[in-house]
Amino acid sequence: MKNVFVNTKNINAFDSICRELEDPESMIGPSLAMVTGPAGRGKSEAAKHYAAGSSAIYLPPLNIRSASMMLREITFELCKVKPRNSEKCLSMIGDELGRERRLIIVDEADLLAMQVLEMLRGVNERYSCPILLIGEEDLKTKVARHRRIASRIRQKMEFTPVIQPDIALFFQKSLGVEISAGVASTIHRRSHGDWRPVLTAAIGIERAMRASGIKEVSDELAKDICDNT
Numbered sequence: 001m002k003n004v005f006v007n008t009k010n011i012n013a014f015d016s017i018c019r020e021l022e023d024p025e026s027m028i029g030p031s032l033a034m035v036t037g038p039a040g041r042g043k044s045e046a047a048k049h050y051a052a053g054s055s056a057i058y059l060p061p062l063n064i065r066s067a068s069m070m071l072r073e074i075t076f077e078l079c080k081v082k083p084r085n086s087e088k089c090l091s092m093i094g095d096e097l098g099r100e101r102r103l104i105i106v107d108e109a110d111l112l113a114m115q116v117l118e119m120l121r122g123v124n125e126r127y128s129c130p131i132l133l134i135g136e137e138d139l140k141t142k143v144a145r146h147r148r149i150a151s152r153i154r155q156k157m158e159f160t161p162v163i164q165p166d167i168a169l170f171f172q173k174s175l176g177v178e179i180s181a182g183v184a185s186t187i188h189r190r191s192h193g194d195w196r197p198v199l200t201a202a203i204g205i206e207r208a209m210r211a212s213g214i215k216e217v218s219d220e221l222a223k224d225i226c227d228n229t
Contacts, residue, residue, distance in 0.1 A: 001206050004173040005049055008166045010159050014046045017155045018056065021130035022103050030154040031130040032121070036110075036139050037159030040194030043134050046159075047105045056103035063111035067119040070112075074104060074123070090126075097127045110135030110142060117142070121149050161193025170198060171217070175206055183222040190226040200229050 005011075017033050020026055037043055044061075051058035057077040065073070071089040072082045078096040083089050096102075106112075106120065117133075124131045133139060143150050164184040171179045179187075191197040204225040205217055214221075 001202065002174050002176075004170070005045070006166060006170050006173060008042070008162075010042060011046050011049075013157055014043075014159075015050055017157055018050050018054070018103060018105075018132065020155065021132060022054070022056070022101070024101070026130055026154065027101075027128050030152040031128065032124055032149070032152045033130075033132045033155040033157075034139060034143060034153050035132060035134045035157045035159065036137060038136060038194070040196045041159035041161070042195050043159050044107055045195075047107055047132075047134055051105060054103070055100060056105055058105045059107060061108035061111070063108060065112060065116055067113075067116050070116050070119060071123075077104075078102065090123075093123065093129075094127050097129050101128065101130070103130045103132060105132045105134065107134045108136075109133035110137075110139035114142070114146065117146070117149060121152060124152065162188070162191055162195055162198060164188045167191070167198055171202060174202060175209075177209075177215070177217055179217050179222075180219070182219045183217050186219065186222045186226055197229075201225055204229050 014035060017035065021031060021033055035043055047058050050056060057074070059073055059077065068086050071086050071093070075089040075092050076082045079092050081092070083092065109117065120131055123129055133143075143153065164181070167187050168179055168184045171177055187198055187201050190201065201222070205221060208221060208225060209215070209217070
């Protein structure tokens with residue numbers, strides 16, 4: 001199986017928000033954004049993919065972060081050093097963002113303490129630094145309760161469930177096989193709109209195809225794999 005990235009409607013909308021935040025025009029008005037959705041919809045992969053192809057920095061999940069830990073991590077991603085002193089971190093962050101305005105993407109922000117989110121708001125305001133918060137549904141509730149953050153949200157996006165054409169395209173690109181609408185429908189029903197069950201099904205189908213030497217994915221094979229994974 002090839003390690004592929006499928007450009008879906010969700011991905012295109014996500015990339016559009018990132019580009020808007022990076023645009024100098026976003027310095028006029030709020031420059032925070034929020035992307036939410038249940039686990040498994042592809043939010044993290046979208047963020048990592050965008051950061052890999054741009055100057056944006058991606059901070060992976062770590063829900064034990066304190067405000068000082070977050071500052072040090074941002075400083076490291078921007079400057080490749082981790083000062084122990086928060087004031088030194090802020091100084092280096094300010095210097096780097098003064099040279100190049102870069103987007104900061106924070107994953108699983110819904111699990112961060114409010115003190116950390118307030119610190120990120122401060123960095124955003126102090127340095128005109130665009131920040132994208134990613135999380136599950138609780139992030140919307142947490143942000144809504146704090147007007148100083150909520151009022152600074154420029155864009156909001158909800159990751160919608162995976163659809164059948166996404167699944168068909170994924171199989172075509174990763175396994176090099178064209179699947180029927182029936183097969184796509186079977187996998188779609190079992191996925192509940194998430195990518196992880198789709199990937200698990202693809203791994204099982206590829207293994208079965210190799211073992212039996214078959215070249216096409218039948219409805220029976222798809223159902224059997226989905227029933228046993």
